[in-house]
Amino acid sequence: MYLVNFSNQYAAGPKNIALNFLKNACSSDHQFVFLLPDLQEFRAVELTSNVKVVFVKKRFGVLGAMLNALLVNKLYIPNMLKKNKVAAILAFGNFLASETNTKKIVLLHHPYLVDEELFQRLPIVQKLIEKLKRMLFKKTVANVDKVIVQSTYMEKKFLEKYPNDKGKTKIIPNPLSAKLTKSKAVLSEKETQLNHKFRILYVSRFYPHKNHSFLVRLSDELNLKGFRHEIRVTVDHNLPGAQAFLSTIQNRESIENIGEVEQSSLQAEYLSADLFIFPSKSETFGNPIIEAMFYACPLMLPNLEYAIALADGAAEFYNPDDVLECCNKIMKIGNNSAVLDNMRERSKQQGLAQIDADEWFDIYLQQLSE
Structure with missing residues (x-):
């Protein structure tokens, strides 16, 4: 069984990519358990017997997002590991700080975590918020087995910040949405x-x-x-x-x-x-x-x-x-x-x-x- 954390995939782009993954999981032969944001689009997916889901309440604002990250990493994921025989964990939201011997993979898709030029342009309040995120991401990098990036550009930026973790990266470009028909x-x-x-x-x-x-x-x-x-x-x-x-x-x-x-x-x-x-x-x-x-x-x-x-x-x-x-x-x-x-x-x-x-x-x- 694979544990997949999509709980912070709210925005239109990430949400559609997460929905693509969920629907493909339902048609696969593999067992999955998902952490999903409590949004109508995810609740509308017709689940199959090989897929279990847990919905996570959407909390607004920076403090809400930080609280969700804490709850997911310190409560939800450990509880799900106790209840299920999980072979690997995949997190799509930049952070995976749950400490476990289970294989762990995280998708990096927030450029401010590794792009120093972007980070330095931020106003002071946003910079402080991003510093907190960077602290959690640093812990994530040390904790996971693999960091997925979506382009050669992001791999380059990641390795500039984490040169000792070259062996952890894998480039997987995003797909065309399943909603787009090649016509x-x-x-x-x-x-x-x-x-x-x-x-x-x-x-x-x-x-x-x-x-x-x-x-x-x-x-x-x-x-x-x-x-x-x-x-x-x-x-x-x-x-x-x-x-x-x-x-x-x-x-x-x-x-x-x-x-x-x-x-x-x-x-x-x-x-x-x-x-x-x-x-x-x-x-x-x-x-x-x-x-x-x-x-x-x-x-x-x-x-x-x-x-x-x-x-x-x-x-x-x-x-x-x-x-x-x-x-x-x-x-x-x-x-x-x-x-x-x-x-x-x-x-x-x-x-x-x-x-x-x-x-x-x-x-x-x-x-x-x-």
Whole structure:
């Protein structure tokens, strides 16, 4: 039996990945016991006899998250180990501090834990919070047998912080969601859609490193040059710092926040976008990028390691935070249908080459069983 902790996978991206894993577990021949967040999406999954679940109450705020981490590691996991014959533990939330001889694997997907440049940019209160997380992650690294990262970029950042733990890392890229169907009809439909205003899409809930302020400066530059455009963002207004950004764009016609969108509804956004932009300064992976490629969206990305690792050969790159360069490239693309068609084709081919949820699940199974 394998014990899997998804109890802190709340956000849309991690939640969908966790749901992919849970559904694959239900159709497998292996025994699983899951710690899941008490959310309707997880309760709606039809469980099979080989899968047991324990729901963990969602607690809000930093203190709530810290309390949950303490309860999960010091109460839930030890109790489940007593009640079940567990061969390995997999934790998807950066932390696994339960002390046991059972094989332990953790997924690192919080860049602030290992990216020093990002960490130093944080305001003092958030930096203090991240220091507490780093203390727990340091204990996690010493405690686990393997640290899963999602890209070569994250492996590099991890090893810069933990050079003595090189043998612990394994790169497993995120899959395309099971909700995305590899349909040539969908992809060909994308190629025929054009908008009166050039529509630019950025899929991200909002965190400081996501660099949403770049879009405000970009839109100003595009407006100054008379380029008609619409930038659509998916900001969750409940996240720290989001309200300040939303206030900035409140009276701007060229930037619209459509709020956090469930993955099942994102298809329409990807299909109607003329360009996908992702100005984030750091990513553990970047699922929206591979989703945009799957839907044949032309890509405009900063030439940072995480973006190059995912989309080299498929995207156009600009120097990070160089608004003028990005603006000029967008205008060149937007005024040339042949360039757009070429970028769509590059995205489509690379998108179809991504692993799917079934392949990804099998890779994790192999790690658990080794």
